[in-house]
Amino acid sequence: MGNEGPRKDYRWAGVDIDAASRAVELIKEKAGPTSRPEVLSGVGGFSSLFELDLSRHEKPVLVSGTDGVGTKLKLAQMLDKHDTVGIDLVAMCADDVVACGAEPLFFQDYISTGKVEPDRIAEIVGGIADGCKKAGCSLVGGEVAEHPGVMEPEEYDLAGFCVGVVERDQIIDGSGVKPEDRVIGIASSGLHANGFSLVRKLLFDSGEFNLDDKIKELAYPLGRELLTPSFIYAPGVLKVAQDCDLKAIAHVTGGGITDNLPRVLPDNVNAEIHLGSWPVKNVFTFIQRVGEIDLFEMFRTFNMGLGMLLVVGPTGVRKALKVLDMNLYRAYQVGEIVEGEGHVRYQQGG
Numbered sequence: 001m002g003n004e005g006p007r008k009d010y011r012w013a014g015v016d017i018d019a020a021s022r023a024v025e026l027i028k029e030k031a032g033p034t035s036r037p038e039v040l041s042g043v044g045g046f047s048s049l050f051e052l053d054l055s056r057h058e059k060p061v062l063v064s065g066t067d068g069v070g071t072k073l074k075l076a077q078m079l080d081k082h083d084t085v086g087i088d089l090v091a092m093c094a095d096d097v098v099a100c101g102a103e104p105l106f107f108q109d110y111i112s113t114g115k116v117e118p119d120r121i122a123e124i125v126g127g128i129a130d131g132c133k134k135a136g137c138s139l140v141g142g143e144v145a146e147h148p149g150v151m152e153p154e155e156y157d158l159a160g161f162c163v164g165v166v167e168r169d170q171i172i173d174g175s176g177v178k179p180e181d182r183v184i185g186i187a188s189s190g191l192h193a194n195g196f197s198l199v200r201k202l203l204f205d206s207g208e209f210n211l212d213d214k215i216k217e218l219a220y221p222l223g224r225e226l227l228t229p230s231f232i233y234a235p236g237v238l239k240v241a242q243d244c245d246l247k248a249i250a251h252v253t254g255g256g257i258t259d260n261l262p263r264v265l266p267d268n269v270n271a272e273i274h275l276g277s278w279p280v281k282n283v284f285t286f287i288q289r290v291g292e293i294d295l296f297e298m299f300r301t302f303n304m305g306l307g308m309l310l311v312v313g314p315t316g317v318r319k320a321l322k323v324l325d326m327n328l329y330r331a332y333q334v335g336e337i338v339e340g341e342g343h344v345r346y347q348q349g350g
Contacts, residue, residue, distance in 0.1 A: 035138050041141075065096035070196055083123050085158065086158070102165055107135075115148065177248050177266055183261075183335035187278070193253070202291045231329075236327040257344060
């Protein structure tokens with residue numbers, strides 16, 4: 001047999017091991033600044049080591065959360081801008097972990113792509129590292145997988161995994177919520193990472209809008225506005241948990257306020273949310289206007305300007321708002337708890 005034709009190796013099959021190795025070296029540079037003292041291993045090993053500081057906890061409970069960014073990634077790929085979706089990834093995971101009062105400790109990512117482009121991977125991981133710094137957790141490792149034939153070369157998907165810890169007797173589960181408690185909403189940066197399948201179908205599949213369109217009511221071109229990274233709430237929420245009578249925490253993701261707040265309410269109460277008690281960002285009113293979307297559907301699909309909801313006792317509202325303000329979060333009293341069946345009800349007037 002002759003030796004004609006290309007060498008039959010992994011690169012010939014579409015997997016570039018050398019590119020993956022270069023990407024790992026760039027990832028190490030990004031992950032380094034996120035390290036906490038408890039991290040015992042560097043990025044690149046088969047596993048990651050994190051020493052739990054038992055001097056801080058009598059009965060520690062480990063809390064885990066995993067999530068992705070969804071179809072917001074399509075906008076990042078269309079704009080060829082990849083430095084912020086990693087922040088979204090950390091936000092989706094770390095703020096789920098803090099929803100029971102846990103401190104995020106460490107984070108791992110999984111990046112699958114049709115072709116490993118080291119600079120693009122480094123850009124994505126740079127956003128993940130930035131998110132980890134904002135959340136106060138360490139980026140301890142992850143995986144970059146090349147999937148030729150399954151994904152197009154420019155396509156990628158992200159998943160994240162976060163682990164946190166909370167003292168057993170300090171777990172916040174909503175069981176203590178009762179009538180006359182108050183609901184505090186913390187402002188979002190925009191859509192965060194939810195509702196993008198509807199947004200893309202509504203705005204772009206019809207060809208009516210382009211990513212670089214300048215919309216009168218929006219501060220930035222449409223694509224940049226939609227790609228605004230999620231706020232990360234974990235540090236501020238932990239401060240409130242430490243200093244205030246915090247009874248429940250709801251991370252407003254898929255399902256909006258309507259479906260997420262009931263997840264932390266007892267079955268014998270409702271949350272009455274007062275419409276008009278917080279500013280709704282223009283991006284939401286723009287989407288509602290263009291799509292002629294019913295207000296109820298808006299509240300079931302989007303965060304509507306509130307990325308995290310806290311339930312506190314009636315005497316703790318002022319202190320909680322002050323703590324959040326001191327930690328640079330805009331927050332509002334947006335509702336109250338009444339007798340009911342575990343649902344959200346909307347009332348006109350703030």
